[in-house]
Amino acid sequence: RRTAAELNEFVLGLVETSLARHSDAIGHPDPGSAARFGMTAVGAVAREFVLFGNERLRHEEWDDDRLVDELSSIFAGYLRIEPDPFVGR
Numbered sequence: 001r002r003t004a005a006e007l008n009e010f011v012l013g014l015v016e017t018s019l020a021r022h023s024d025a026i027g028h029p030d031p032g033s034a035a036r037f038g039m040t041a042v043g044a045v046a047r048e049f050v051l052f053g054n055e056r057l058r059h060e061e062w063d064d065d066r067l068v069d070e071l072s073s074i075f076a077g078y079l080r081i082e083p084d085p086f087v088g089r
Helices: 004-020 031-052 064-079
Strands: none
Touching: 004 031, 031 064
């Protein structure tokens, strides 16, 4: 059985490996570290939403799709990935 820390490390490794295949699209000077830090930051925000809801954003409509879109934007922005102009939102 894996511990939570082992599972987190495994998932971070998968993300880092996957992003390494596209390192030419990543503008951050240290893509590997950026992937790990970015995933940690996105995970913290997601955990905040799960544990406490969207109390800070209570005047706005937030559903799962919007949360995924916004977290994806945060992650891509941190990695300095340029948006694909042909991919619609």
